[in-house]
Amino acid sequence: MITKSVFGNAVFSDKISEALGSVQFPDGPTNLYQPIKYILSLAGKRVRPQLVILGADLFGHSNIEExxxxxxxxxxxxxxxxxxxDIMDKAPLRRGQETVHQKWNEDVAILSGDALLIKAYEQLAKCPAIFVPSLLTTFNKVALEVCEGQQMDMDFETLESVSEEEYVNxxxxxxxxxxxxxxxxxxxIAGATxxxxxxxxxxxxNLGIAFQLQDDILDAFGDPxxxxxxxxxxxxxxxxxxLHILLKEELNVADSEVFxxxxxxxxAESSEKIVQMKGLYEKYDVLxxxxxxxxxYTQCxxxxxxxxxxxxxxxxxxxxxxxxxxYRAR
Amino acid sequence: MITKSVFGNAVFSDKISEALGSVQFPDGPTNLYQPIKYILSLAGKRVRPQLVILGADLFGHSNIEExxxxxxxxxxxxxxxxxxxDIMDKAPLRRGQETVHQKWNEDVAILSGDALLIKAYEQLAKCPAIFVPSLLTTFNKVALEVCEGQQMDMDFETLESVSEEEYVNxxxxxxxxxxxxxxxxxxxIAGATxxxxxxxxxxxxNLGIAFQLQDDILDAFGDPxxxxxxxxxxxxxxxxxxLHILLKEELNVADSEVFxxxxxxxxAESSEKIVQMKGLYEKYDVLxxxxxxxxxYTQCxxxxxxxxxxxxxxxxxxxxxxxxxxYRAR
Structure with a gap:
């Protein structure tokens, strides 16, 4: 087991970068594969792929290649x-660069996204054969739930009100x-029960839920x-x-109107809007x-x-x- | 082996209908699963799922359930x-009914399509475990190629000229x-070599290529x-x-201008356009x-x-x- 801090775990990081870099994509159709190479080049922190390796490492599996x-x-x-x-959110930027639908167009973004999802399953087919059915089942369950979550997120935009429970879900x-x-x-892959x-x-x-809640909190109360x-x-x-949801649950009649x-x-009134909303957050101890x-959720x-x-x-x-x-930026 | 005509093969058809009908989709999010149920309800001829069963039947596999x-x-x-x-083609209708993006919206169509692709892999995970890695490999290869073909089709729309070879590919x-x-x-699944x-x-x-070429031919020369x-x-x-591609390859200079x-x-000139184009097709014996x-390709x-x-x-x-x-409608 390697005990250096996860984002500084040079062995895991290098393995992932090497693996991501070594996958060959066909030359064409250019409009299908260029967007895939592009999005993968906007390297994030690669937290998720490291989690897979950490999950195996936890149970003593030392063969990273597998x-x-x-x-x-x-x-x-x-x-x-x-x-x-990014298409659905009409986002122009991702990690400071143009999003795929912005740089190419929506059709290209739809189809190259589809191809990248299939490429993910192509990788699953390369896992040790004995674990493929089980990996596929877990991956499918999670993938479908991610779609459900995205649909709920979009649905929430037009809902009058969302409960704390619905939001956490x-x-x-x-x-x-x-x-x-x-x-x-x-x-x-480590053969855990x-x-x-x-x-x-x-x-x-649970860590993911806690992290997302923290993201909401930092958006209003973080250190710039x-x-x-x-x-x-x-x-x-x-x-x-x-914060919005917890506040709305508690507001008295007068403050509901203010809200x-x-x-x-x-x-044009953005700065004042932030000040006033944070004023309500403080009044109701929403933080x-x-x-x-x-x-x-962290304790869970x-x-x-x-x-x-x-x-x-x-x-x-x-x-x-x-x-x-x-406990980042806290 | 059942020897009735394929589309009249009651046993295979019934099994497929039963299987498609018996899959339970979650109740919500409604905007994710309703479009899936809707598209599946616009029943086509179900040729492709029958081909899977026929491929197994050919090699003597009699357990349809598997x-x-x-x-x-x-x-x-x-x-x-x-x-x-249908999103990319901006098609308003599919099998005589509204397309998903038309009936709901593009975001719903993107996401419910994604979910349906994942549901396809969920079915693969239910196949006999020993065959799952192999099925997954074949499915992935084909799925990616279908994306490549769709991208080429879109690319061809704006190309000045497409060769016979590129088109067939x-x-x-x-x-x-x-x-x-x-x-x-x-x-x-039948264990063939x-x-x-x-x-x-x-x-x-090869049959698919022949069928698609025939579709092009019937579009101009079929019996209304x-x-x-x-x-x-x-x-x-x-x-x-x-027809368009074969004609363009042969045109002399004067007819190129007519073309x-x-x-x-x-x-507004549609009828005349059809008459004139078919005139060129006949002149150059394109049919x-x-x-x-x-x-x-049929013989192949x-x-x-x-x-x-x-x-x-x-x-x-x-x-x-x-x-x-x-040999339909010929």
Missing amino acids: VVPASVAIEYFHNFTLIHD MIRLKTSVLLGGALEMGAI SEQRNKVYDFGE ATFGKQIGGDIIVNKKTI ASILKMTS SKANALKEY AYTSLSQIDVVDKRKEELFSLADHLM | VVPASVAIEYFHNFTLIHD MIRLKTSVLLGGALEMGAI SEQRNKVYDFGE ATFGKQIGGDIIVNKKTI ASILKMTS SKANALKEY AYTSLSQIDVVDKRKEELFSLADHLM
Whole structure:
């Protein structure tokens, strides 16, 4: 087991970069494969593929080569969702660069996204044959749930009101199940029992929910110097974040009217809109409530990891990952 | 082996309908699963799922239940391509009913298509475990080629000129490989050798090319009473069909100008446009050349089927299917 911090884990990182770099795409049709190479070149932190390797490493599987195809499959799937989600969200930029539908067009983005999803399954077919049926089942379940989460997210935009429960379920599906699934796929290749696989899945899923809640919190209350995005971006676009939802549940009649009027403020009044909304958040102590919820899911994640039946030393990487993700910029 | 005509094969048809009808989709999100149920309800002829069963039947596999999930996977995949292709083609109608993006919207069509592709892989995971890696490899290869074919088809629209070879390759990828792949997946489940699998794949692929060439021919020269679509539809929209491509290769300088002027005729001049273009087709004997090409691929298909190492009686269904497809409305 390698015990360096996860994002600094040079061995895992190098393996993933090498694997992603070594896959050959056909030369043509150019409009099908260029967008795929492009999105993969906008390298993110590669958290998800590392989770696959960490899931295997947790259960003592030391043959990284055997785990790499599943790891690449997860990264391809994630990038497929980025291409298609960006169309639906009409996003012009991704990781500071033009999105695929912006750089080419929507048809190209639809079809190259489809091809990238199929390329993910191509990687699954390269996993050790004995584990392929099981990996496929887990991957399909998670992939379908991610689609469900994306559909819910879009549906929520036009809903008058979304409950805390519905919201947590949406972020669970849209973003967290993939983290759990990535870890579980690693555990499958390591030959872990289904009970142990479920535990590491739960760790990933709960950590993902906590991370997403934290993202909502930081968007309004983060440190501008370290957050990396504009503070208050969600408030400006009336996004139904956990802060928005928790606030709306508590508002008295008079403040409901204030809240409604804040939502109607124009983009010219952005700064004032952020100040006023944060004023309501503070009045109703929404930050504490959101932090409590985040803590709840963080603790659920830690509990699941604690219960996994391997020596503590093997868990160090994942505990350190959780610390890294949850206590950044706080 | 059941020897009734393929589309009248009540046992296979019933099994497929039953299987398609018995798959439960979650209730929600409604906007994700309703479009899937809708597209599947616009029942086509279900040729592709029957091919999977026929591919297994050819090699003496009598347990239809074992073949049904792969058969459903192929039908799901086909319907996924319909949903996404209809967005790209801006098609308002499919099988006489509104297309998914027309009935809902493009975002719903993108995402429900994605989910349906994943549902296809969910069916693959239900196949006999020992064959899953092999089925997955064949399915992935074919699925990716279908995407390549669709991209080429879109690219061709804006190309000044497309060669006969490029065109045949495009239709091979866009429509024919799936027929070959469907048959091959059946053969895999029947435990056929890779040589025999390749033969039945070749039969399907060549038959698919021949069928598509025939479709181009019938669009201009079919009997309006039996063709089912408007005669000359391809001519009206300047579609680069095999007739268009073969003609363009042969035109003398003067007729090249006539051809260019026909292409510029407006929708108000549709009837005249069809008459003039068919005049050129006749002058250059394009119909004979296209028919010869179609016959070539039909014969390739028959040859592959003949070479398969099973008793002739087992091949009757597929020969009858080929006859049915190739000598319809002629």
